[in-house]
Amino acid sequence: MRLPFHLAAMAAGIAACCATAGAAAATTAIHCGQLIDTQAGKLLGETTVVIDGKRIVAVSAGHQVPAGATEIDLSTQTCMPGLIDSHTHLTGQTSPTQYTDQFRWNTADYAIRSTVYARTTLLAGFTTVRDLGDSDNISITLRNAISAGIVAGPRIFTAGGPIGSTGGHADPTDGYRSSLAGDPTPREGIINSPADAWKAVRQHYKDGTDLIKIMPSGGVLDESKSADNAQMTVEEIKAVVAAARDYGMTVAAHAHGAEAIRRAVLGGVDSIEHGTYMNEEDMKLMKEHGTWYVPTIIAGKFVDEKAKIPGYFPPQVALKAAAVGPLIQGTAGRAYKAGVKIAFGTDAAIYPHGDNGKEFGYMVEAGMPAMFTIQAATTHAAELLKQDKDLGSISVGKLADLVAVPGNPLTDIGLMTKVGFVMKDGVVYKQDGKPAQFVANLDQPILPADSGQGF
């Protein structure tokens, strides 16, 4: 049976309330026309997925709806696991006024916008994100509000603010006049020794981050000279990684330059982000160390395009954007051929939130098979997050995160920008291409980020 839209929306609203309130949710059966088995890398035919509460309890071939289950008809769609973007910044979005907004906007201005970016991301089919750099720990608050059911958005694993060195890509005061710049410290993520690195990671743990983001190379959007120079020592990176491991956290490294990539891999990071000037030696090292690569091709293309508009970026930034932007897609293609492990990530915020799905087409253009790009955004990304027990495939026991597109994305990768059905944690957020009604749950207590279970 196909639920009329208003009933489905109502059911979704009730489910949102009750699932977060801890009450038992009804059984739902999703009838998929086709289903992508991301673990086997296979397109399956007609499949029924049964969901009880937040979890998948059965996956079977054909149309087999258990008695009493509510059916969702996706018989004209291709189902796949909820998508994972391994590189987002849900607390901002590039604009020509961003460099002056930061002197006028309060934390709350960014925080309110972040709830809109989060919802947009979820409705585009991304049920989980790794958030890699915010300010004022807004992404931690956003994560908590989403998991408490107050606002709609993807499941967030956040790094909080980035960690880097004085004058580097993580320094929030690059380009400021000296009387405004001050001297940011490990509390603000700025480190200049292994001891500082330990302090900064422990501060992040105290603040409630899930992982750590470092900036061992220059970057494009800050107002310093180089996008690719090395900005952290191997000893500093090793200290970050060792401290992060103490708290069960992974480390993501923004790095454009070859030397910075080499140092980050030797330092033991889990992933290299962007990787623009990655050379053969870096690729060999990444394979030896099992380091993931998260290319973010769409961000490169977007900044290259905007660099051509006079005044969109400050002059120094425009120069760097035009140099770095066009190269990432080629690097991604070479890394794929070399056999480097690749996880899907886009650097959302650099381009408008919600366009995340365009990255699939750019990855295919770079030479990756369509199935591989979908695995990059599901099984691979779940493994990078160390959440593969719960995420990344439509399998019994995993969280009920499921999206669907109208057709076969393996023959038309553009369909990945047309996600029409979104379920997260067993709750429907989008159906028939339309957002479902979302009812905020204001009764759930918000726990501090680390609620200090046990003694």
Ligand SMILES: [Zn+2]
């Ligand atoms: Zn980024």
